[in-house]
Structures are given as structure tokens and as C-alpha cells.
Amino acid sequence: MSSVPSTSAVPQHVLPSYLQADHLGPWGNYLKQVDRVTPYLGHLSRWVETLKRPKRILIVDVPIEMDNGTIAHFEGYRVQHNLSRGPGKGGVRFHQDVTLSEVMALSAWMSVKNAAVNVPYGGAKGGIRVDPKKLSRAELERMTRRYTSEIGLIIGPTKDIPAPDVNTNGQIMAWMMDTYSMNTGSTATGVVTGKPVDLGGSLGRNEATGRGVFTVGVEAAQHLGLKIEGARVAVQGFGNVGGTAGRLFADAGARVVAVQDHTGTLYQEAGMDVPALQAHVQQTGGVAGFAGAEVLAHEAFWGVPCDILIPAALESQITADNADQIQARLIIEGANGPTTPEADDILHDKGVLILPDVIANAGGVTVSYFEWVQDFSSFFWSEEEINARLVRIMKEAFAGIWQVAQEHQVSLRTATFIVACTRILHAREMRGLYP
Ligand code: NAD
Numbered sequence: 001m002s003s004v005p006s007t008s009a010v011p012q013h014v015l016p017s018y019l020q021a022d023h024l025g026p027w028g029n030y031l032k033q034v035d036r037v038t039p040y041l042g043h044l045s046r047w048v049e050t051l052k053r054p055k056r057i058l059i060v061d062v063p064i065e066m067d068n069g070t071i072a073h074f075e076g077y078r079v080q081h082n083l084s085r086g087p088g089k090g091g092v093r094f095h096q097d098v099t100l101s102e103v104m105a106l107s108a109w110m111s112v113k114n115a116a117v118n119v120p121y122g123g124a125k126g127g128i129r130v131d132p133k134k135l136s137r138a139e140l141e142r143m144t145r146r147y148t149s150e151i152g153l154i155i156g157p158t159k160d161i162p163a164p165d166v167n168t169n170g171q172i173m174a175w176m177m178d179t180y181s182m183n184t185g186s187t188a189t190g191v192v193t194g195k196p197v198d199l200g201g202s203l204g205r206n207e208a209t210g211r212g213v214f215t216v217g218v219e220a221a222q223h224l225g226l227k228i229e230g231a232r233v234a235v236q237g238f239g240n241v242g243g244t245a246g247r248l249f250a251d252a253g254a255r256v257v258a259v260q261d262h263t264g265t266l267y268q269e270a271g272m273d274v275p276a277l278q279a280h281v282q283q284t285g286g287v288a289g290f291a292g293a294e295v296l297a298h299e300a301f302w303g304v305p306c307d308i309l310i311p312a313a314l315e316s317q318i319t320a321d322n323a324d325q326i327q328a329r330l331i332i333e334g335a336n337g338p339t340t341p342e343a344d345d346i347l348h349d350k351g352v353l354i355l356p357d358v359i360a361n362a363g364g365v366t367v368s369y370f371e372w373v374q375d376f377s378s379f380f381w382s383e384e385e386i387n388a389r390l391v392r393i394m395k396e397a398f399a400g401i402w403q404v405a406q407e408h409q410v411s412l413r414t415a416t417f418i419v420a421c422t423r424i425l426h427a428r429e430m431r432g433l434y435p
Contacts, residue, residue, distance in 0.1 A: 026105030026315050032341045037417035040408060044425040051421060054104050056080040060150035062128060064142040074143060078126040078151040080160055081107035084427040087158055088124030089114055089365060091165030092172070098127035102315070109336050109358055110365070115420035117362045117397045119369040124160045126151060132167050144172050148179040155180065157190035163368050164194040166314070174199055190375040193368035202371035203383040208390060209334070210244020212363015213310065215394045217332040218252070220355050223402065224329055226307060229253035234306040234328065236260045237313030238287050241334040241361060243278050245310050250274040258304040261313065263288035265296040267304060302326055311338035318343045326352065333357040348411055356413035358420065359401055366393050
């Protein structure tokens with residue numbers, strides 16, 4: 001008798017320990033979301049395991065020489081969750097709390113998001129575990145370039161296209177594009193999106209995510225019979241996404257009554273002067289010290305009287321501990337993964353409508369797609385054209401998802417996952433398994 005164990009004794013669907021749900025933070029939350037959608041996938045549920053395993057995980061050491069002559073090592077990641085519908089696409093985050101679980105979850109949400117708005121990409125994400133505010137500009141550049149070289153093995157204009165996320169911006173993208181181009185011997189503008197406009201970036205990209213948040217937020221508010229004019233809006237995170245969304249809501253007549261960022265929490269019943277607050281954040285690095293607003297304790301933010309709440313900072317902010325305090329009728333998830341599944345249930349029972357991240361913040365990747373298309377054709381569009389196309393895609397995606405939610409009587413999150421996972425797994429099925 002052969003001593004080789006029979007392959008049939010090998011459990012078929014046991015996830016590697018580092019992919020299991022229980023102690024995995026954001027990745028665990030994502031796995032629970034996939035479980036919720038599986039009953040709606042029909043015959044495609046046969047392929048659902050493919051959504052529970054990132055296709056490719058790259059962990060890199062990023063050593064740099066600091067300005068004082070010492071050598072520092074940073075931990076970097078690039079995860080390609082699913083490439084069935086096209087090249088990987090997703091941002092790069094520089095933050096001291098970045099973990100593999102977080103990057104895996106963010107990459108998976110990119111797969112779902114890209115499919116939800118039907119742009120021809122798979123999902124990917126990257127990050128470095130670093131507090132970039134503690135680096136000099138020269139150190140930041142060296143770290144960005146070394147990280148780009150290390151992940152250069154798997155990125156490229158037709159393979160995987162990074163973009164900005166928390167604490168990364170157009171300058172970081174310019175260094176990434178230059179590094180990749182130097183390593184490959186020709187200028188490759190299409191290797192990253194969110195670049196400065198003078199380097200092949202797209203008009204409208206900076207504001208695209210906030211504009212998408214606003215666009216689908218207005219659509220959802222209409223279904224609730226909630227008027228934007230005079231509506232009270234609370235925004236957590238006043239950076240690229242939260243600042244832009246807050247300004248667009250204020251421009252439309254809403255009152256931004258509360259804001260919170262890493263420097264403080266402010267409240268102003270009459271509504272804040274949002275452009276002035278944005279200028280203050282630009283100058284000082286945060287909302288703290290903005291004149292005229294009342295300062296609140298950090299935890300008080302969740303209980304402020306408001307109609308619309310926009311979490312636009314980091315994940316796992318709305319939890320079972322604070323969901324009960326929330327007074328908003330509509331939550332628009334500007335951030336990725338801001339609501340835990342437990343909080344989702346509490347809010348659903350309270351009758352709060354949640355516009356999930358995977359559709360609400362898809363405006364950024366939609367204009368990133370426009371940028372990539374413009375780079376390939378070296379033909380650039382006007383800002384009006386870009387905004388009009390963005391609004392059209394966001395409204396169409398929202399309408400389709402709303403319809404699926406009504407049809408199956410499920411939350412907008414589950415509806416978005418139904419639409420997106422069906423597209424991903426249909427592509428997976430048509431391509432077939434290699435070999
Ligand atoms: P950003 O760096 O411009 O802003 C982040 C904001 O969050 C800052 O105001 C910061 O002070 C605040 N913040 C950080 N820690 C906080 C804390 N503990 N409590 C309260 N506030 C805190 O980043 P961004 O690009 O605006 O991204 C914000 C979120 O939106 C992230 O979840 C990101 O993944 C998501 N997102 C961004 C884009 C994009 O195009 N930039 C696209 C889709 C999703």
C-alpha cells in the first residue's frame with residue numbers, strides 16, 4: 001500500500017490560518033460580507049471561494065537611509081485580490097496602522113467596487129506601515145521609490161495600477177511613475193493614476209471621490225424624501241474625500257454641522273464655512289483651532305444631531321459601541337470599510353439607510369479609469385466632460401443597485417455585492433480555470 005495520503009482526505013475549503021475570519025479585522029469583515037451575498041449568487045456560488053482568497057500577496061522590506069545616516073526598514077505590501085475582469089487597480093496607503101489584513105480587505109473591496117461601477121479592472125491595494133508625517137520630504141521620496149521598485153515585479157500599466165489613498169497624493173504618484181519608468185526604460189504614465197495633471201493626470205481626479213459621494217448621496221436622499229437644502233451633515237475625516245464631499249453638500253445648501261479629523265471634533269449648528277475650513281486644514285494640517293466652532297469630545301461626534309453622516313476617514317469607525325448613538329437617516333460611506341457588520345445590523349434595524357463604500361466612494365476609481373484611458377490614447381478631456389461622464393456612471397450604477405435591493409429586499413451593501421460579485425464570478429467562469 002502506498003504511504004502517500006489520498007488527496008480526497010485533504011479538506012477542500014479550509015482557508016489558510018491567515019485568511020480565516022475570527023481574528024482578522026477588516027479582512028474578517030469582508031469575509032462576512034461575502035457570506036451574506038453567497039445565497040444570491042445562484043450557480044456562480046460554485047466559484048465563491050475565489051473571492052475569499054487574494055490571488056497574489058507581495059510583502060516587501062523597504063530599507064532606506066534616513067537623513068541622520070541610520071538605516072530604517074519599513075514593511076510594505078501589494079495585494080492583488082482578483083484579476084478576472086482586468087488589471088489590478090487600487091490605492092497605496094501610508095499609515096502607521098497598515099496591516100496585511102487591512103490591505104487584503106481594501107484590495108477585495110476594490111474588486112467589488114470596480115465591478116459595481118463596471119470599470120474593466122480587478123482589485124488591488126498597497127500600503128506601507130509608516131507614519132509619513134515623521135519623515136522628511138527626502139526620506140519620503142526615497143521610501144516611495146524603493147517601495148515602487150520592490151513591487152515593480154507585479155505592477156504595470158496592463159498589470160496593476162496603483163493610485164493615491166490615505167496619506168499619499170499626486171507627488172507620491174509622480175515619484176512612483178518616475179521610478180517605474182526609470183526601471184523599465186520608457187515613460188509609463190499609465191502605471192499609476194492620481195498623477196499631477198502636467199504628468200498625464202486627469203482633470204477632476206482630485207475631487208472625483210468626493211463628487212461621487214455627493215452624487216449618489218443626493219440620489220439616495222431623494223428616495224428617502226430627504227431634502228439636501230437645509231439638511232444637517234456630519235463628516236468624519238476632512239481630507240480629500242471628506243473635504244470635497246462636505247463642500248459639495250454645503251454648495252447645494254446643506255449645513256455641515258460637525259466635522260472630525262485626527263486633530264479634533266468641531267460642531268456648529270448654523271453650518272460651517274466649508275471653503276474656509278478647507279483652507280484652515282491646508283494651512284495647519286487639521287480642523288483643530290478653526291475659529292467659530294464649538295469643540296466636542298472625540299466620542300461625542302457619533303451622537304450629534306444630523307440627517308446625513310459621511311464617514312470619510314478610516315475603517316471600522318462605526319461599531320456596535322457607537323451605532324446606537326447615530327441620529328442620521330442616511331450614512332454615505334466615503335471611507336472604505338467604516339462600518340463593521342455588527343453595526344450594519346444595528347443601523348439597519350434602526351431604519352438608517354447606508355450607502356456602502358463599494359458604490360459611494362467609487363467616483364475616484366472611475367476617474368482613475370478615465371485617466372488611464374487618456375494616458376493610453378495621449379488625448380485629454382475637459383473637466384466638464386469628465387464630471388459629466390462620472391455623474392452618469394455613478395447614477396447608472398446606483399439605479400441598478402437600488403433596483404436589486406428592492407427586488408431581493410436586501411441592504412444596499414448586499415445589493416452592491418450581488419451586482420459586483422456576479423460580474424466577477426461570471427468573468428471567472430467564462431475565462432475558466434487554467435490549466
Ligand atoms: P486623506 O489622507 O486625504 O484624509 C484622511 C482624513 O481622515 C484626514 O482628515 C485625517 O485627519 C482623518 N483621520 C485619520 N485618522 C482619524 C481618526 N482616528 N479619527 C478621525 N479622523 C481621522 O485621505 P482620503 O484620500 O480622503 O481617504 C479617506 C478615506 O476614503 C479612506 O478610507 C480611503 O481609503 C477612502 N477613499 C479614498 C479615495 C480617494 O480617491 N482619495 C477613494 C476611495 C476611497
